[in-house]
Amino acid sequence: MPKKSSNGGFTLIELLIVIAIIAILSVVGAVIYSGIQGRARDSKREADINAISQAWEANSAKESPRYPILAGSFFSNGIPMDPLNTGIYVYSFTGGAANTTTAGDTYRACATLEVGGTYCRGNQQ
Numbered sequence: 001m002p003k004k005s006s007n008g009g010f011t012l013i014e015l016l017i018v019i020a021i022i023a024i025l026s027v028v029g030a031v032i033y034s035g036i037q038g039r040a041r042d043s044k045r046e047a048d049i050n051a052i053s054q055a056w057e058a059n060s061a062k063e064s065p066r067y068p069i070l071a072g073s074f075f076s077n078g079i080p081m082d083p084l085n086t087g088i089y090v091y092s093f094t095g096g097a098a099n100t101t102t103a104g105d106t107y108r109a110c111a112t113l114e115v116g117g118t119y120c121r122g123n124q125q
């Protein structure tokens with residue numbers, strides 16, 4: 001009877017299968033991770049738009065009501081910025097001048113979401 005070799009190594013096929021499984025799991029993990037990051041940034045955008053809306057409501061003239069220009073003093077860390085650092089959110093007034101630097105009777109603040117769509121808040125939804 002022939003004597004078996006006692007070298008305890010793996011065959012090339014076994015190694016290639018393990019490498020393929022690791023590669024597939026890495027790709028799946030990367031796709032899931034990037035989707036989670038996008039949803040987290042969208043949640044931040046929605047929270048920021050809600051904070052902007054609340055700041056306008058808290059700082060409006062109760063008798064008019066006129067909504068003021070966004071000021072950094074309304075927020076502890078300045079005016080909220082988009083999580084991808086693309087600048088401040090888009091906002092507009094109506095009933096005042098035709099630009100975003102003059103107070104108005106109504107307001108609307110919007111953010112474009114990564115998952116799709118736009119999230120807006122205003123005093124006249």
